[in-house]
Amino acid sequence: MSSRQRTTIIFLSLLMLVLFSSSSYAIPAFSRQYGTSCSTCHIDFPKLNDFGKAFKDAGFKFPKDDETFIKVPPVLLGAPAQKDLWPHTIWPGSIPGLPPIGLRYNHFFQVVSKNRNAFNAQIPGDPTAPFIPRTDFQPGLFSIFMAGNFGSDIAFWVDDDISVGGGPDGGLGDGYLKFVNIGRFLKLPTDALSLRVGQFELDLPFSPARSWNLSGWDIYDQTNIGAPGQNVNNNFALSSAAQGIEFSGGHQYGGYHYSLAIVNQNTSGNAAAPANISPVTTFVSDSNFKDLYARFSYRFNLERDPASRNEIQAAGATGPRDHTYLSLGTLYFYGRSVQRAGGVEPDGVTQTVITAREPFYRVGADFSFNYRTFNLFGQFLEGRDHNLIPLTPTGFTLPIGFIRSNPAKFSGGFIEADYLALPWMMTIMRWDVVNSSADRINGIGADASAPVAPFLSPLHSTRHRFTPGIQFLIHANIKTSFEYQIRPQQVVYEPGTNLRLTTPFRTNTAVAGLEFVY
């Protein structure tokens, strides 16, 4: 593959990432089951309102008297009285009366600024240089998702992208069972302890997988690739799917909420394939270590009326509505990134593989303030990876081990304001910021064929992105969205040098999306 082709592919991949990194899901299956509108649970799908949060917390059930709301009775897999016979019978459960299937499709149109072909500065005047069109229509995701409750407070969720960008490259999103309120067996307060098992998105304050934005929040996609001289190659991002188990408790619609997850270690970005070893496709973990993720938040509902304050939705003068609230939270992720290299035993002769397990953490704080139809929220995140560099003593040709050097760090976050001007129209203003001096340094002198392509050469270590947007619900299940991304400044360097071939430029992008779920 030529460097030009690679440039084009990488650039288009970037745009595709921008478009498809938010895989949002609403659940038409629940609409069918309960005979109710999407807006019972969603403000601007897939953004959840307070009732939707309670529905999710309860294991995809109405929080109270669920059975009285179901319009399609579930199929019993055993009479309830069978419980009396246990353990001499299978514990009775149920499956939804209708296949709990929802489908989703979206389509995009984008306009890229006139600087879009500035990446060709490394090959000026070449008539075969890659050309990036000004405008483009693109098919998006075609996804299937299934969710519901099997009885006994066991919830399930599976979603899969059947097609991405018109091609077949999809994959499993989340797939898990959630055992809701298992704390009742330990005489704990209601909803104090639940267990989730499978593949799932980490319990982030703001879900990238269920984001309502056309483009994802940058900080959740940030990896930590060290600068030259650092031995850090951590492809983990908080938005990555995790496999493991998660304990959680509390509620998202008021009071405390916590989660503690133990998940696979995978910092290579591929299934069991760190950058420096051959892939072993039958495993997902790339080391024996299991990563830890913890989150705690507390939401203060601020309604004056105590009765209303403690309800799932606040009682407004003209009908129920979301609470006025302030939510504060924190998150922490701890893992150990594996780096392997060819080395020698201390005898200096016997060759061996030396392994560094570099501890890393991500720590963050978040807030969300809601007043009626105005929601202001934000996230700050800091990432830090230990940097263990190979140690080659004098007289040795290969390293015998590692020593600790300057850590690789990044930080950043976002602030977003959503205003639901009308029940079918939401305006959005968002500011994303990522600070990574390594990202800037890695772009200097990079060739198009190098792992870090020049389009990623930011002018500054701090990258800002401003994204105003507006979304319209045509129906409760059909939405059209627009956003304009004012992207950070970039520059193209002469390969291998720090000589700038361009003046700083931005590849601002206007994106329109149309999607429907059914």
Added chain:
Amino acid sequence: MKRNITAAIAIIAALSLAASAGTISGKVSGVAGESVVYVDTIQGKTFPPPTKSPVVDQKGLLFQPHITVVQTGTTVEFLNSDKVAHNVFWTNVGGNKKLGHNLGTWPQGEKRSFKFDNPGAVPLLCNVHPEMSGYIVVVPTPYSAATDKSGEYKIENVPDGSYTVTAWHEGAKNQSKPVSVSGETKADFTLSK
């Protein structure tokens, strides 16, 4: 003696009234489901509203019953039987948007009342469950009936006379026609949306 005369007069009056009270029956076609047929305003006549208040329940994310027929001046009670928050409002009464009203929010098991003084269909809505739909049909006389599933209806005890009879159906255009009641009277309607 006086008492006997009074009783005799009462019996005669009752018999004569019974003799002059008829029925209007017929079929509403062109639409499916329940319709409402009623005798429209009778000039110069007023009718006292019933003292009993019908109840419209919000249960299982539905207005139950879906259609309630009341006479002008009736007070209707709205109950929330669900363990979710509900709201009741309407945007118009008989198409008159100035008569729109919002009853607000109230907890499970409690009721709120409203007196309907203007005739016309009242489309009931809930602002958190937009799929919920119900109707109060406020009619100006006590002579009304809802159709069965096949569209058949029967309005009983209508005094003989000439009236305007109107058929209403959810989402359809009202149809009115003059009807002279004398004993058993037939009046069919064909509605369209």
